[in-house]
Amino acid sequence: MRTSTSPGPARVPEDRGAPGASFHDAVKCLFVVRCAGCERTLLTVDRIRDAEIAALETHLRRCGQAEPLEAAPPLAEVMRRIRVAPLESKA
Numbered sequence: 001m002r003t004s005t006s007p008g009p010a011r012v013p014e015d016r017g018a019p020g021a022s023f024h025d026a027v028k029c030l031f032v033v034r035c036a037g038c039e040r041t042l043l044t045v046d047r048i049r050d051a052e053i054a055a056l057e058t059h060l061r062r063c064g065q066a067e068p069l070e071a072a073p074p075l076a077e078v079m080r081r082i083r084v085a086p087l088e089s090k091a
C-alpha cells in the first residue's frame with residue numbers, strides 16, 4: 001500500500017488563483033475546422049462541442065470518403081478525419 005500524503009508541509013501545491021493569472025482576460029481563441037478529405041472549411045469555433053461534432057459527422061458522411069463513418073463514431077475517429085488549426089488573428 002502506497003501512502004500519498006506527505007508527512008510535512010514541504011510543498012503545498014497552489015491550485016487556486018496564482019497571482020497574475022486571470023480567467024476573465026482569457027483570449028477568445030477561434031479554431032478553423034477543415035475536412036481532411038476535401039479541405040473545405042467546415043466550421044470556425046472557439047470550442048468543439050457536441051453540436052459541432054454532429055455537424056462534422058454530417059459532412060464526413062456526405063463527403064464520400066474512402067472509409068465510411070460508422071453510425072456512432074468515437075470522437076477520435078471524427079477528429080482523425082478533420083483538421084483543426086487556430087484561426088490566424090490580425091495582429
Ligand SMILES: [Zn+2]
Nearest residue numbers: 035037038063
Ligand atoms: Zn469533406
